[in-house]
Amino acid sequence: xxxxxxxxxxxxxxxxxxxxxxxxxxxxxxxxxxxxxxxxxxxxxxxxxxxxxxxxxxxxxxxxxxxxxxxxxxxxxxxxxxxxxxxxxxxxxxxxxxxxxxxxxxxxxxxxxxxxxxxxxxxxxxxxxxxxxxxxxxxxxxxxxxxxxxxxxxxxxxxxxxxxxxxxxxxxxxxxxxxxxxxxxxxxxxxxxxxxxxxxxxxxxxxxxxxxxxxxxxxxxxxxxxxxxxxxxxxxxxxxxxxxxxxxxxxxxxxxxxxxxxxxxxxxxxxxxxxxxxxxxxxxxxxxxxxxxxxxxxxxxxxxxxxxxxxxxxxxxxxxxxxxxxxxxxxxxxxxxxxxxxxxxxxxxxx
Numbered sequence: 001x002x003x004x005x006x007x008x009x010x011x012x013x014x015x016x017x018x019x020x021x022x023x024x025x026x027x028x029x030x031x032x033x034x035x036x037x038x039x040x041x042x043x044x045x046x047x048x049x050x051x052x053x054x055x056x057x058x059x060x061x062x063x064x065x066x067x068x069x070x071x072x073x074x075x076x077x078x079x080x081x082x083x084x085x086x087x088x089x090x091x092x093x094x095x096x097x098x099x100x101x102x103x104x105x106x107x108x109x110x111x112x113x114x115x116x117x118x119x120x121x122x123x124x125x126x127x128x129x130x131x132x133x134x135x136x137x138x139x140x141x142x143x144x145x146x147x148x149x150x151x152x153x154x155x156x157x158x159x160x161x162x163x164x165x166x167x168x169x170x171x172x173x174x175x176x177x178x179x180x181x182x183x184x185x186x187x188x189x190x191x192x193x194x195x196x197x198x199x200x201x202x203x204x205x206x207x208x209x210x211x212x213x214x215x216x217x218x219x220x221x222x223x224x225x226x227x228x229x230x231x232x233x234x235x236x237x238x239x240x241x242x243x244x245x246x247x248x249x250x251x252x253x254x255x256x257x258x259x260x261x262x263x264x265x266x267x268x269x270x271x272x273x274x275x276x277x278x279x280x281x282x283x284x285x286x287x288x289x290x291x292x293x294x295x296x297x298x299x300x301x302x303x304x305x306x307x308x309x310x311x312x313x314x315x316x317x318x319x320x321x322x323x324x325x326x327x328x329x330x331x332x333x334x335x336x337x338x339x340x341x342x343x344x345x346x347x348x349x350x351x
Contacts, residue, residue, distance in 0.1 A: 001108065001158070004347065004348045006052045006345070007343055008054070009343040010054070010169075010234040010235065011042075011046075012171075012337055013057065013337065014058055014336075016056075016058060016059050016068075017029070018064045021061065034332055038335040041337075043068055045322060045341050047073055052105075053167060053232075053234075054087075055101065055152075056169065057149070057236040058171070059091060059094050059102040060098070061095070062089070062091040062094040065094065068083065086106065086107070088107045088110055089102065090102055099149055101170060102169070103152060103154065110154065116152055118146055119145060119146050120144070120211075120218075121218045121219055123218050124214055126142035126214065147170075148171075148208065148212065151170050151219070152168070154166075154167050159348065162230070163230065165230040165231070166230070166231045166232070169235070170233060171238075172236070172237050172239070172245065173205055173212055174238050175238050175239070177197075177198050177200075177205060178202075179201060180200050181194075213245045213246075213248040216233075224265060224266045228304070228311060230304040230305065230314075232301050235299075237296060239296065240295055246270065249300060250270065250300060255277070257308075260308060262308060263303035263306060263309030268302060269303070271301065271319050271344040272284050277307075278316075286339050286342060287326070287338065299344045301344075309351065310351055311351065312351035313348070316344075316346060319345075320343045321340045321341065322340060
């Protein structure tokens with residue numbers, strides 16, 4: 001196999017669950033009609049974008065994803081067209097009782113078996129007794145040891161003359177404040193804690209998301225350091241392009257312009273930044289909350305996909321984001337998702 005181009009996408013499925021089945025607290029199950037519209041919209045997005053690799057977030061049920069792949073999107077009277085003829089689904093842990101990350105991969109690309117990583121790597125330590133650069137800082141200890149959404153990890157073969165590419169699909173902790181009202185310390189002293197409930201919950205969510213970013217960065221460094229292994233991360237990071245979360249994951253490699261060449265052994269480059277260097281206007285957003293447009297959904301790539309890297313193998317070929325559906329809030333009524341769908345293309349063009 002010697003592909004001359006390929007594309008990846010990341011797609012938050014907005015709770016893809018079978019109709020009538022429970023989801024998170026406060027979420028009403030999908031009706032059969034809502035589920036039908038949801039399936040049709042997902043299939044439409046996948047067929048118009050036609051990515052080769054799709055990272056999926058908010059997947060509850062493998063059977064619900066089967067319904068996407070089994071849907072006939074062909075013209076009535078013509079032979080049926082179904083995505084299951086094009087894609088292999090990676091969704092083993094999606095048993096309907098929890099949210100997982102999944103993927104769709106062109107059948108000829110997948111190498112080996114996918115893995116879902118739940119526990120943090122052993123090298124993930126977030127405790128410090130004393131800061132030598134700031135002695136007046138108090139001791140810190142973070143005991144989180146697992147991802148709230150297991151990270152999906154798999155390999156694809158894009159060309160016979162190149163190493164396999166490592167793909168990570170991730171969904172980091174939401175920015176929504178964690179509900180602390182049922183904690184014993186809260187219930188025992190509500191007068192003290194209730195006025196600060198939102199701040200406390202937001203702090204807990206931020207700490208968890210940061211810890212997850214560190215753990216994923218440890219995994220990435222283990223794959224990338226001292227190697228030429230191409231790496232792609234397809235993530236709903238629940239944070240922006242220049243957030244601390246994203247900076248931990250990318251390690252902030254230097255972005256070069258013009259004819260300069262460089263690259264970073266362990267750095268990752270955001271597709272959003274690569275697009276900004278090709279465009280005259282930044283109109284990138286993937287989520288809307290209280291009229292605030294944010295970029296929470298990202299494609300991160302190693303130096304093998306970075307234009308100015310001396311080790312470039314693939315040339316960035318543009319980013320497409322479908323987000324018009326975010327202008328309308330009734331996603332349950334329309335079958336749409338609450339995140340934009342991001343697709344990024346590359347062409348084989350070694351430096």
